Amino acid sequence: MSHQHNERAVTATAIDDARAQWELRAYRRIEYVPGTEYSRQEIVRRNEYITAAYAEMYLRRPNVFTWAGMAALTSAAVGRGMYLMQLLRASRLGFLLGLFPNEVATVEQMLGVGNLAVFTDIYWQHMAYDAGGLAELQRIYEAGRLNQQAWEAWQQIDQGKRTNDQALIWAGNAGLLYFEQKEVLQPAVYDQHLPIWQVVSAWINSPILGHYESITSFLQGANLGDFQTRWQWIEQSMLPRWKRLAQLRAERVERELHTLLIGGAPFSIPGIPVAKLLGQGMYKPLRTSTLGR
Template identity: 35%
Template sequence: MLRSKEEWQETAESVLPPEERYVDRNRMITARYAGWYLENPGTLKWAGMAAFASRQVGLAIMAADLMTAPERDGSGNPLLALHRFGVDWFMRADFEQIRRGNNNIYRDIAWAHAAYVGGGMAELEACASEPEDTLLVKGFGMIDRGRALCRRDAGSPAGERLIWEGNICLLRHEQVDVLQPIFDTLSVGGRIMASFGSELDFSGALFPDSRFRTSFSLFYGYLETLTGLKSVANPDDRWRWVEQSVIPSWQAAERQMSAPCPTRNALQKMAACEQ
């Protein structure tokens, strides 16, 4: 074993700014995901998706920061100030949970990526001794077996399938085990806000390409989303969207990255902390 799990965790955390610098911290989390994907595009599919998702969270964090800026406190108008206080209290609570979700995912899975990249499957298995690590080991195990098949037979369908199944296992773990407790704490308004904010554009282009774009509210419908009939906070609703729209959109974006393209450019900018 090259390092203990705690040492890998410390390594992963050491590159991040303090939690109170939430915009900078989010940008670095996004950069780490993008970097892992760009270095290992054939295997670390989850990291590529996570980079775009983390960037979207960063946009929400910046929007919340602007909306709760001191200059918008309603000074001189008691009724407006009271309204602002109520809105800010609820918004800050919900956005704090969303920010926590971004941090929790990184804390849960970043060390495993670092260990796998740095020491392979043997290193990850040696470090993963806790029950919550089971799905990480399972996911990376499938990725590793698929990688071995593709090394022996380039483009092996069985190998490619295993790699994707492993990454989807990581994605499922992230959605169910790490994110769901965060979604459970959101207010009713926060759940609706999160549902409308759940969209990803993998195209990286100035004008989004519908083939590479996915939106929770478009997938289920605006009325269903607005009324809460369909909610990203509901694990079944969310996973159906992820499985039927997010993953296919990312796979479509990946297929056009064999040549220089806006998606790759966007990931490179994320990795350089420019987005």
């Protein structure tokens, strides 16, 4: 099926469905058409677009869209992971991480799958809220097109915004994060490949700026693929670090996210420890024509 045919089918589906309309706008933001097969290079480029979209959304309302800021840093780390896997696959050096060649390919694929799965599930919600407020999400929820957990999280965020209660805003954003980790990433990325995630757990650092910690540093022998352990790491270590950074070093965060938005070095933000291995200039800006879609 052609790219144009797929796009027409998606557009037709969206005509009478508010959620589908927002999803279509989100897809256009990253030049994605469901049902289309993409090459490795296109998936890496899509990661760059996803990272930039999250960064742009956070910068719109940094005191409200805290999930998006953390997601931008995480997506950038995912992009570095994909570059690393491509390097290991091409050089056949996967054994350095304890991976067989087919496992290197699996990790690369799962990074791309997870990156897209989270974006397609959550970004349209941010677009809808940014444009139409809680009323727009309520309309979608009452049509049976928004998950109950996500709806409750957005209610917290909106109440916190209206009452200037940052604790409520952070709690709501944490609710979105919990849902994405448990209901989206766990079945899509982790459940089928737990032994592989165990092998690479020590190599994957927190994406938060200055937070040089892996899940195995947090808890010896931990498996990144295990939801309960991963959430413990996120909730007790990563989230508090992100909250302090966003609140106390806001200028630094905004400067780094602007780098992701307009283009910059792919390894300028700590994550997977291969900082100077693959060179510069991997991120590209979104074309301005896509920003209003």
